Amino acid sequence: MSSALSAVKASLPSRFGSLFRENLGTFDVPLPVEYNTSMHSRRTRKSMKIARFEWDGATRYGVLDGDALFSVTGDLFGELAVGERVCGLSEARLLAPVSPSKVVAVGLNYAAHAKEAHVDQPVPEEPVIFIKPATAVVGPFATVKYPASSRRVDHEGELGIVIRKLASGVSEAAAREYVLGYTCGNDVTARDLQRRDGQWTRAKSFDTFCPLGPYIVTDVDASDLRLECRVNGQVRQRSTTGNMVHGIEKLVSFISGVMTLLPGDVILTGTPEGIGSVRIGDVMEVEIEGIGALQNPVGE
Numbered sequence: 405m406s407s408a409l410s411a412v413k414a415s416l417p418s419r420f421g422s423l424f425r426e427n428l429g430t431f432d433v434p435l436p437v438e439y440n441t442s443m444h445s446r447r448t449r450k451s452m453k454i455a456r457f458e459w460d461g462a463t464r465y466g467v468l469d470g471d472a473l474f475s476v477t478g479d480l481f482g483e484l485a486v487g488e489r490v491c492g493l494s495e496a497r498l499l500a501p502v503s504p505s506k507v508v509a510v511g512l513n514y515a516a517h518a519k520e521a522h523v524d525q526p527v528p529e530e531p532v533i534f535i536k537p538a539t540a541v542v543g544p545f546a547t548v549k550y551p552a553s554s555r556r557v558d559h560e561g562e563l564g565i566v567i568r569k570l571a572s573g574v575s576e577a578a579a580r581e582y583v584l585g586y587t588c589g590n591d592v593t594a595r596d597l598q599r600r601d602g603q604w605t606r607a608k609s610f611d612t613f614c615p616l617g618p619y620i621v622t623d624v625d626a627s628d629l630r631l632e633c634r635v636n637g638q639v640r641q642r643s644t645t646g647n648m649v650h651g652i653e654k655l656v657s658f659i660s661g662v663m664t665l666l667p668g669d670v671i672l673t674g675t676p677e678g679i680g681s682v683r684i685g686d687v688m689e690v691e692i693e694g695i696g697a698l699q700n701p702v703g704e
């Protein structure tokens with residue numbers, strides 16, 4: 405650094421540090437202490453279960469501790485702190501744990517599922533991605549509506565990644581910093597329409613076709629968690645997220661290289677083998693180790 409720049413740096417009040425860094429990224433100006441501290445505490449703090457729920461006529465975020473929900477103070481996607489007890493878990497109606505601008509889903513990301521879905525085709529080298537609209541998202545226990553236009557609707561149990569901060573062109577090395585936590589997802593699919601259309605949009609996008617929940621679990625290593633999908637209590641899918649072809653960092657990096665991910669956006673990471681159909685009256689359940697179980701009935 406030149407002596408002139410050193411003089412400029414030395415003359416800066418410390419509160420200008422982060423502003424200066426953003427505008428002139430190559431300058432070696434220390435960040436304000438509180439910024440460094442918050443980044444450190446995010447990395448090292450204990451895992452939390454974040455819920456979104458209705459109680460007493462209001463929709464709110466909360467943190468689950470035992471069988472009670474506590475208020476969230478501060479910024480859910482920034483520096484989150486736990487406030488006072490709001491209500492018991494049994495008194496609240498759980499909603500999808502986030503309200504995403506979009507859900508980006510990944511197809512054929514487990515080799516054994518790619519085999520059952522596309523016999524004789526190799527697993528794609530790059531992630532195959534598609535969008536499920538925000539209007540398809542529902543929460544735990546919400547009824548998934550069987551469309552009149554379909555004769556075959558399938559469950560697809562999947563790990564969901566919840567994005568913490570605006571992500572654009574993120575590297576794999578930095579990807580974890582952009583993840584708030586993980587949840588369970590069900591990429592419900594009208595399989596007959598998917599095959600008929602070629603394009604997947606109609607088959608994947610019906611209202612209620614994207615159950616998410618029950619919680620966002622923060623600060624966990626989700627790279628090798630047991631995942632199970634059951635229908636009426638019977639196991640249909642059983643695998644581990646360790647079997648994903650493209651892992652969490654790769655997916656966040658790849659997708660953020662295509663489109664900007666916003667806080668609360670969700671990536672559904674693909675389904676393992678064992679997909680199968682459901683009927684009206686069935687109950688689907690996606691359970692992921694350390695995260696919870698997402699249950700949804702199928703109805704008209």
Ligand code: MG
Nearest residue numbers: 560591674675
């Ligand atoms: Mg899927």
